[in-house]
Structures are given as C-alpha cells and as structure tokens.
Amino acid sequence: MITLASDFGTPYPAAMKGVILERTEAQLIDVAHDFPRQDVRTAAFWLREVLPYFPPATHLVVVDPGVGTDRDAIVVRAGDHALVGPDNGVLVPASWRLADGGIETYVIDESALEPVVPAHAHSSNTFHGRDVFAPAAADVHEVGVDSLASLSFLEATDEYVDLRLPAATVDADRASGEVLVVDDFGNVITNVPGEFLENRSRLLANGEPVPVGETFAAVPAGDRLATVGSHGYVELDVNRGRGDDAFGLAVGDGVVLESPESSSGR
Amino acid sequence: MITLASDFGTPYPAAMKGVILERTEAQLIDVAHDFPRQDVRTAAFWLREVLPYFPPATHLVVVDPGVGTDRDAIVVRAGDHALVGPDNGVLVPASWRLADGGIETYVIDESALEPVVPAHAHSSNTFHGRDVFAPAAADVHEVGVDSLASLSFLEATDEYVDLRLPAATVDADRASGEVLVVDDFGNVITNVPGEFLENRSRLLANGEPVPVGETFAAVPAGDRLATVGSHGYVELDVNRGRGDDAFGLAVGDGVVLESPESSSGR
Amino acid sequence: MITLASDFGTPYPAAMKGVILERTEAQLIDVAHDFPRQDVRTAAFWLREVLPYFPPATHLVVVDPGVGTDRDAIVVRAGDHALVGPDNGVLVPASWRLADGGIETYVIDESALEPVVPAHAHSSNTFHGRDVFAPAAADVHEVGVDSLASLSFLEATDEYVDLRLPAATVDADRASGEVLVVDDFGNVITNVPGEFLENRSRLLANGEPVPVGETFAAVPAGDRLATVGSHGYVELDVNRGRGDDAFGLAVGDGVVLESPESSSGR
Numbered sequence: 182m183i184t185l186a187s188d189f190g191t192p193y194p195a196a197m198k199g200v201i202l203e204r205t206e207a208q209l210i211d212v213a214h215d216f217p218r219q220d221v222r223t224a225a226f227w228l229r230e231v232l233p234y235f236p237p238a239t240h241l242v243v244v245d246p247g248v249g250t251d252r253d254a255i256v257v258r259a260g261d262h263a264l265v266g267p268d269n270g271v272l273v274p275a276s277w278r279l280a281d282g283g284i285e286t287y288v289i290d291e292s293a294l295e296p297v298v299p300a301h302a303h304s305s306n307t308f309h310g311r312d313v314f315a316p317a318a319a320d321v322h323e324v325g326v327d328s329l330a331s332l333s334f335l336e337a338t339d340e341y342v343d344l345r346l347p348a349a350t351v352d353a354d355r356a357s358g359e360v361l362v363v364d365d366f367g368n369v370i371t372n373v374p375g376e377f378l379e380n381r382s383r384l385l386a387n388g389e390p391v392p393v394g395e396t397f398a399a400v401p402a403g404d405r406l407a408t409v410g411s412h413g414y415v416e417l418d419v420n421r422g423r424g425d426d427a428f429g430l431a432v433g434d435g436v437v438l439e440s441p442e443s444s445s446g447r
Numbered sequence: 448m449i450t451l452a453s454d455f456g457t458p459y460p461a462a463m464k465g466v467i468l469e470r471t472e473a474q475l476i477d478v479a480h481d482f483p484r485q486d487v488r489t490a491a492f493w494l495r496e497v498l499p500y501f502p503p504a505t506h507l508v509v510v511d512p513g514v515g516t517d518r519d520a521i522v523v524r525a526g527d528h529a530l531v532g533p534d535n536g537v538l539v540p541a542s543w544r545l546a547d548g549g550i551e552t553y554v555i556d557e558s559a560l561e562p563v564v565p566a567h568a569h570s571s572n573t574f575h576g577r578d579v580f581a582p583a584a585a586d587v588h589e590v591g592v593d594s595l596a597s598l599s600f601l602e603a604t605d606e607y608v609d610l611r612l613p614a615a616t617v618d619a620d621r622a623s624g625e626v627l628v629v630d631d632f633g634n635v636i637t638n639v640p641g642e643f644l645e646n647r648s649r650l651l652a653n654g655e656p657v658p659v660g661e662t663f664a665a666v667p668a669g670d671r672l673a674t675v676g677s678h679g680y681v682e683l684d685v686n687r688g689r690g691d692d693a694f695g696l697a698v699g700d701g702v703v704l705e706s707p708e709s710s711s712g713r
Numbered sequence: 714m715i716t717l718a719s720d721f722g723t724p725y726p727a728a729m730k731g732v733i734l735e736r737t738e739a740q741l742i743d744v745a746h747d748f749p750r751q752d753v754r755t756a757a758f759w760l761r762e763v764l765p766y767f768p769p770a771t772h773l774v775v776v777d778p779g780v781g782t783d784r785d786a787i788v789v790r791a792g793d794h795a796l797v798g799p800d801n802g803v804l805v806p807a808s809w810r811l812a813d814g815g816i817e818t819y820v821i822d823e824s825a826l827e828p829v830v831p832a833h834a835h836s837s838n839t840f841h842g843r844d845v846f847a848p849a850a851a852d853v854h855e856v857g858v859d860s861l862a863s864l865s866f867l868e869a870t871d872e873y874v875d876l877r878l879p880a881a882t883v884d885a886d887r888a889s890g891e892v893l894v895v896d897d898f899g900n901v902i903t904n905v906p907g908e909f910l911e912n913r914s915r916l917l918a919n920g921e922p923v924p925v926g927e928t929f930a931a932v933p934a935g936d937r938l939a940t941v942g943s944h945g946y947v948e949l950d951v952n953r954g955r956g957d958d959a960f961g962l963a964v965g966d967g968v969v970l971e972s973p974e975s976s977s978g979r
Contacts, residue, residue: 184461186458190896190897191745191747191897192744192745192748192759193897195716195742195744195745195763195766196762196763196766198742199742199763199766199767199768200766202740202742202768203766203767203768208468208474209742210464210465210475211461213457213458215457216458218898219953227458230462231458231462231465233465234462234465234466234469234563234577235464235465235468235469236468236469247930248929248930249928249929249930249931250930307928307929307940307941307942307943307948308942308943311766312943364456364459365455365456365457365459366456366484395515396514396516396573397514397515398513398514398515398516408573410573411573411577416573421485448734450727474734474740476727476730476731476734477727479723480723481723482724493724497728499731500731500735501731501734501735502734502735630725631721631725632750662780662781662782663780663839664779664780664781665781676839677840682839687751687778
C-alpha cells in the first residue's frame with residue numbers, strides 16, 4: 182500500500198500514480214492533495230495525525246517549497262512504515278509518532294534511480310514528485326522496509342532537517358500554546374493537551390469566557406465551546422459553525438487558556 | 448468493496464481509510480467527501496441516486512450533525528448491500544432504493560466494537576467517522592451481509608429515523624413539487640417525475656415559459672430548458688450554463704410546472 | 714487498470730465507478746474530475762501530459778459539451794492503451810503521444826451496449842458518462858486492447874474529430890506561441906519548446922525582461938522567471954507565487970519570447 186499526500190491539487194498527482202503503477206502493483210490511497218501550498222508545518226501536522234491509523238505502508242509526501250534547490254530527497258523508516266519526500270521536516274513529526282523505537286533516515290541519490298521514461302518524457306527540475314519521489318516510493322514499496330539497504334539509490338544518513346511542532350506550556354490553572362492548524366470545518370486546533378480540560382466546565386480563552394463541552398452538541402448551534410478534538414488537543418470550536426471566525430484565530434496565533442478563577446483578580 | 452461518503456473535505460477521510468485497511472483488505476471507492484456540510488437531505492438524495500449503480504458493497508456514510516449526541520449509529524442491510532452511518536435518516540432513501548424486499552436495521556453498540564488503537568491514539572467524541580463508523584464498516588465488510596447477526600456489536604432493531612424525500616403532486620396538466628438538489632453544474636433537480644414532460648414541447652415553470660428538450664443541446668448555448676435529467680426527474684437547466692442562477696431557484700424552493708394552455712386563462 | 718477523467722466534479726464520477734465495477738474488476742485511478750467545464754482543449758492538454766506515465770490501461774474521459782447531440786462516442790487504441798470518450802478531439806493529442814505507430818479508432822454503437830440496469834434506473838440523454846462511456850470502458854478493459862474487434866458495439870472507422878494543440882513558431886532569437894494552459898499553481902504553460910531557453914540567462918516575454926532559471930528557486934520568492942516546466946515547455950512562473958497574475962496571461966493568449974539583444978533596436 183502506498184499513500185500519497187501533496188499540495189499539488191490536480192492533475193499532477195495522477196502523473197505520480199502512473200509512475201508508481203508502471204513500477205509496482207500497489208493499492209494507492211490519497212491522504213490529501215490540497216494541503217496549503219508549500220506549508221510544510223501544516224502538512225507535517227496532518228500527516229502526524231492521520232498516518233498512524235494506517236497499517237504498514239509506504240507514504241509518499243510532496244510539500245516541497247525547496248524543489249530545485251540543493252535540499253535532499255529522503256526516505257525515513259519509521260517502524261514498519263516508510264516515508265518518502267523532501268528533507269524539509271515534513272516527514273519528521275509523523276515518523277516520530279509512528280516509530281516508538283526511533284527512526285532511520287536515508288538520502289536518495291537521484292542519479293542512481295532508474296529513470297522515469299514515458300513516451301516523449303522530459304526530465305524536470307520542477308516536478309520531483311513525479312520524477313524522483315514517486316519512483317523512489319515505488320521502489321521502496323517493492324523491496325519493503327526491511328530491505329531498504331538493498332536499494333542502490335539509498336544511503337543511510339544521520340543528518341536531516343528536524344521539525345518539531347511547538348509544545349504548549351501547561352500548569353494547573355493556565356496553558357499557553359498556539360494554533361497548530363485550522364481544519365476544513367473551521368475548528369481551531371491548538372497544541373494544548375486535552376487533559377487541560379478535565380474537570381473544567383468553563384475557561385477563559387485569550388481572556389474570553391467559553392464553556393467546555395464533551396461534544397459540539399453540548400452547546401446550542403452557533404455557540405462557541407472548547408472541547409477535546411479528535412487529535413487529543415484542545416479545540417476552540419463553534420457547534421455547526423466556524424471556530425476560526427468566532428474566535429478570530431489563525432494558524433500560529435497564541436492561545437492562552439485559564440481557569441476563570443485564576444484570572445478573576447484582573 | 449467499501450464506498451465512502453462524507454462532508455469531511457480533507458484529510459479526515461484518509462484517517463477512516465487507514466482504520467478500514469488496518470482491519471480488512473477492501474477496494475475503497477470515494478463517492479464524495481464534499482457533500483454540503485451537515486446537510487442530511489442532500490446527501491440522502493445523492494446516495495439514493497448513485498449507490499444503486501454499484502455491485503454489492505458496504506457503504507460508509509458520515510454526514511452527522513448530531514455527532515456527540517445520543518443519536519444511534521446504525522447498520523442497514525439493503526439487499527446485498529450494507530450501509531453504515533448515523534441514525535439520522537441519511538441512509539434510508541438509498542436503502543429503500545437498493546432493497547426491493549425491505550430493509551433490516553441494526554444498532555451499533557460502540558462499547559462492543561474492537562477499539563481503534565493506533566500509536567498514541569486519542570478516543571474522540573467528535574470524530575465518530577474514524578472511531579465508530581469506519582471500524583464498524585470494516586467489520587461488516589469482513590463478515591459479509593449474510594452474517595451481520597454474527598457481529599457482537601450489532602443488535603437488530605425496528606426503530607430508526609425515517610427520511611423520505613418529498614414527492615411531487617402530479618396531474619395531467621400540472622405538477623407541484625420542489626427543488627431536491629442543485630448539482631455542481633447548476634442543474635436544478637426537482638422531484639417531478641420525468642414522465643410529466645412526455646409529449647410536451649414547452650411548459651410554464653413557476654409561471655415562466657420554458658422549452659422542453661430531450662438534451663441540453665436542444666436549445667442554444669445559454670438558453671434555458673426543462674429536460675429529464677439523469678436521475679429521471681424534471682430538471683430546469685441552462686445549456687452550458689447554470690440553471691439555478693437563470694431560474695432563481697435553490698434547494699427546497701417550490702416548483703410548479705404547468706401546460707401553457709392550462710394557465711392561459713389566468 | 715482504468716483511469717477516469719472528467720469535468721464532473723462530484724458525485725457523478727462515483728456513478729461511473731459503480732457501473733464499471735458492476736461489470737469488471739479493475740483498479741480505478743482518478744486523473745482529475747475538475748477539468749474546466751466543457752473545455753475540450755485544456756483537458757486534451759492534460760491528458761497528453763499525464764497519461765503517458767501510466768502502464769497500459771483503459772482511459773475513460775468525459776469532457777463532453779456535445780452530450781445529447783449526434784457527436785459520436787469513440788474508442789481509440791493507442792499502443793497498449795485504450796481511450797474511451799466523446800468524438801470531440803479530447804482523446805486525440807494523448808492518443809498520438811501514446812502511440813508511436815499510429816492509432817486505431819472505433820465508433821461505439823450505443824444500441825449494442827449491454828445496458829446499465831440498476832434498481833429503478835432511468836436511461837439518460839444527459840449523462841453519457843454513466844450510461845455509455847463507463848460501460849464501454851469496462852467492456853474494453855475486460856477484453857483487452859488486442860480484442861477490440863470482438864466487441865459487437867465497436868465498429869472501426871477512419872473518421873474522427875481531430876484536435877492538434879497549436880505549435881509555436883521558433884527561430885534562433887524569437888519564439889511566437891501561446892498559452893496552452895495555466896495550472897493550479899498559476900504557472901503559465903506555453904507551447905514554446907523548452908529548448909528555446911538553452912544558453913539563455915534572460916529574455917523578453919511579450920516585451921518585458923525576465924530572467925531564465927533552471928528552477929523556481931533560481932529567483933527570490935515572489936520574483937518572476939521563465940523556466941522549462943515539467944512538460945518540457947517554457948513556463949512563465951513566479952517563485953512561490955502565481956505567474957498568471959504576474960504576467961497578466963490566460964489560456965490562448967499570445968506569447969512572444971525574444972532574446973534581449975534581438976529587440977534592442979526597438
């Protein structure tokens with residue numbers, strides 16, 4: 182099984198699929214091809230949250246603002262999974278989540294890849310998804326994660342671009358974090374662990390009082406709430422509405438959550 | 448084969464696919480993940496029109512404005528098909544269409560489902576698609592529709608939320624119905640059976656004269672027409688244009704179709 | 714393997730998939746379903762660029778502004794590939810690219826197709842993708858390209874609507890062409906062969922000076938450049954931005970590329 186994720190929109194992912202299926206029989210599963218353009222951090226977040234639900238697979242990821250620079254192309258082994266993509270950090274949070282026992286990284290030697298040669302093909306400096314990452318992912322899938330060392334185009338390395346999503350600072354009455362991502366529904370996903378909401382029925386979010394609910398339906402349609410989202414983090418949401426609009430929050434904005442009593446003296 | 452339909456956008460459907468593929472080998476086919484948000488009736492319409500074209504399959508449907516409330520999760524057996532989703536009526540019109548001989552319904556006991564346990568997973572009150580419906584659909588697919596009773600998490604029931612799409616009132620010269628849905632092309636799909644257009648070359652739609660055509664191409668580009676759409680209903684369309692704009696109609700609006708002569712005396 | 718391409722949006726492609734899977738077991742791969750509506754030329758371009766990356770397959774294509782007219786439905790054999798769609802030229806540029814040794818064309822006799830008959834199905838004058846092209850593609854896949862003559866609904870023909878994408882006029886210092894397509898990233902893809910950029914570091918594009926770069930990253934973020942795109946043509950792009958906006962160019966617009974010195978006397 183090979184999953185595909187990119188910021189390519191359409192129809193570029195189809196060219197990657199053709200390249201893969203020319204080389205190997207595999208079930209292909211799209212994770213998303215509408216990640217925000219060239220937004221490595223947002224893609225890294227979603228991959229970390231989604232890929233652990235898959236059985237062992239090869240994951241092809243192309244969110245690559247540095248295409249054409251000297252950034253490396255890499256393969257990461259994470260447990261029974263392999264991730265293939267640019268060395269810009271986008272693979273790292275998912276890899277750490279997948280691999281309890283650490284990860285192995287390899288640099289792709291593009292010149293050692295068996296080239297992609299369709300009728301009248303043009304090699305490309307701008308579409309490494311099709312010309313580098315897709316063939317590498319197909320070949321990784323074909324040999325399996327236990328035989329990565331047998332691939333002549335891979336060289337083990339300890340150097341890669343690390344990327345860790347920011348952690349919140351949490352104490353008993355106050356959590357200080359930020360917005361990791363806003364999903365398609367407008368739900369504001371913070372990096373504050375959901376445990377902060379335990380035994381609370383309300384809190385202050387950036388100074389404004391908000392009820393805490395176990396589900397969206399804990400408040401009337403159109404009302405705001407704080408809840409533990411499906412990723413285990415505190416989300417600032419609106420039941421049947423958009424939390425980002427209601428709270429005026431976007432990716433990267435700071436979020437301070439406090440017990441109402443803790444700030445009552447202000 | 449498992450089909451998937453939701454209003455999730457992206458990348459949430461990928462998490463459902465991972466959960467399914469962790470449990471069972473199945474070909475996965477997307478029906479749509481951009482159904483209008485939390486619009487049970489529109490999703491029910493499309494599923495009724497599309498699912499009968501599939502061979503026997505398990506159909507996972509998540510359009511679920513009541514997630515987190517006490518609404519049930521259900522499985523419907525309809526002929527050789529199984530439908531899995533929330534008990535809000537979204538599965539019902541498709542189920543009746545699929546099953547000439549009636550349907551069987553089961554409530555899902557979530558606590559009896561083998562839990563979804565990826566690395567570092569968080570159980571969720573807000574993403575039942577991933578945590579309840581996807582694993583249930585995988586297990587239904589694995590045992591097959593003839594063995595639903597063998598699944599310990601299913602209990603037969605006769606109670607479910609019924610949903611019937613509204614029917615039009617039709618006599619010889621007049622049909623009174625409503626707009627069921629507007630498709631991506633802007634075609635206005637009514638609930639008036641296509642037979643009403645037989646032997647007519649023109650009619651009044653909400654009082655305005657419109658030619659009747661067998662195909663879009665029966666009128667010049669940009670012109671309005673009434674035709675029998677691919678679902679068998681009267682559609683109010685524009686050749687190479689948008690019918691919803693031209694007719695000023697939206698979902699739920701009333702539509703009265705009359706023979707020109709029948710209203711000539713008014 | 715059957716690929717699917719259309720301008721249908723959603724959920725109509727799912728009905729085509731159901732029809733196919735009712736008739737044959739095949740891996741289904743989406744090329745795109747968001748081609749610009751009824752834009753035969755743009756679809757023809759993308760198919761020509763993407764399909765050659767696939768292994769031998771049946772390609773179902775429905776961009777069909779003439780649905781319901783007397784335009785034919787055709788099957789094209791191109792090498793080991795088969796293409797199925799309307800006879801409006803959309804299949805032609807891809808077919809020629811796929812087949813070094815020429816193509817074979819067949820007209821579909823719709824009345825000889827085994828009909829699509831789901832529960833309560835309605836035949837349709839407006840959805841030939843579901844009712845004609847999908848069943849034909851399934852049957853073509855089932856017999857294979859070497860046995861097309863065995864299909865009773867196919868009749869060989871030499872007449873089909875030809876479509877050739879326009880070629881640029883190129884000499885040593887000047888290339889005169891046009892915009893073939895603008896991709897999702899806003900990259901302006903011209904029909905000027907990439908070889909025109911060899912040994913050039915800058916040029917005039919419609920009179921305005923532009924640097925030539927091997928990759929987007931050759932210029933600072935936000936700057937314009939001319940580069941050889943992934944299709945082998947000159948593209949007018951912006952690093953991490955939209956070329957169409959920066960150059961004020963749209964599909965079909967003329968593009969004149971000149972050496973700076975060649976026009977220095979103006």
